Amino acid sequence: MRYTLCFLCFLNFLSAFDVTGREGKWLYTLEVPEGWETIQTPKEVINDTREPLITWKKGSLEARLHSFPYRGSSIPAEAQVTRWLKKYPTEPLYEVFETSQAGYTGLVLLVEANGEGFLGAAFSLGERGKRAFRYHPEVCSDWTFVVKGTASELQHEKTALLFWIESLQLPFEILHD
């Protein structure tokens, strides 16, 4: 019951949002928590995967959504986590957990180092999804969601950010066989 109430309360300050994909096609739908300012990447086609599809800001926090074109294989979520951890010269305090949603599987990383906070989520479409969208490789893109800012603000927003990540899904269903 407490989980439902928590979720329902949370929904009150979420707003639906659609994100345009790397190839200029509408690709993801997600629920943005209240108070986040949207900064659209001013390009129709984004070829450089280092550039985000979209950026959001709130206080010191900056959230970025990236997608990585699917070319027959996915980037393992572990590789993304390792890449993120390598940016810290000394071993930081971190937590990683596995998760899945909307046909995607992935890892979420939470890091705290020298007063700075980092939250990274890396997801790939599962086998059933890849089979269902085999003729639409743009749908099979991997995606990452990265939030950086002060550790205290990130800690304060942690629950909302995790719900935000959880809300990301494709705008169409994986066909049920």
Next chain:
Amino acid sequence: MIRFFGGLYLTVPLLVITILLVAAATFLEGQTGSHAAAEGWVYHHPFFYLLLGLYFVNILFSTFTRWPFRKSHIPFLLTHLGLLLVILGVAIKGFFGVQGVMRLHEGEGSHLIIFPKTEGLFGKNGEWRFSFPLLVGQSFQDGELTYTPLEIFPHGEGNWSRSAETIYMLDGGKAGYAAEETGKLIPISFEATPLPIPEKIEDARPILHLHIQKGDETEKRMLLYESPVLEPVFGTLLKFQPLVARAPNHIHLHKAKTIYRPGTQIPESFEAKISVDEEPFTLLMNQVYESKQGYRYYLSHIEGKAGEVKEVQLAVNFDPAKYILTYPGGLLVVLGSLLLLFKKKPSDYNKSKSAI
């Protein structure tokens, strides 16, 4: 006649038989670990339904033994009327209700209710077409093809024997073809072998021995129940699986998770975020969603480890008599029982009279 059907001569044997049957079913379930065995032999056996019918007759006639009714009969009448409504509600649910499951992976949506333990044949030549329940020896036609179920073996196993020289099965075996190293496509054909029935009936996987005719050509196939791969015959993919029906609601599964006790791998709770006709809802272990059409959706099972796409099984239940018969019947039984409890006994009347 009324005295017999409404009297203890019928009530006592009915109660004794019911107690013995329920005890036997409990013992059977304990020994085999199979609820399906207890259901098949006792709870869903026609004899058990006959017992329910006799209870109805017994309660109805015993009510009329009090005729002409007086004010003091009200608690008795309410209790008996409540019991009759409950039994009638159970019968209507049995005949016109729906009790099935929905299986969904995260990200998927469906409106198909599956009825476990039923047997149907499905054919796909373009679109999936659903069959009627299978009856051995009874042919049915679908387009140019005539299907005749020759036999249904209660249990067996199937093997795809040519995997060594194949590269992969197209669409995970669901396309009905596998590709050889030479690039040649070969139709999938399962070799199914009948086996003795396992002790736990739930583990049994029936095999359908099917005769298919197209004009002068004929084929015979052994189809494994809920086979992971499909077999094409005369260009039609065949599936031997539970019957399905269309639910009035479209269910989409967004996320499912198992919540563990802190610091352990012991599940504490289960949770599934679904949308019913695009309305979001979180199903918990004991939290049911009831749609406007009266269909109830329960979270019955979550499969998949952390980091895997989870599969959820929802129990789907529709009871058309619940609000008009079963629940009012239950209320009447409670009310009647309370009135019986607080009703003045004949000795109380005598005491009051003597006091006067």
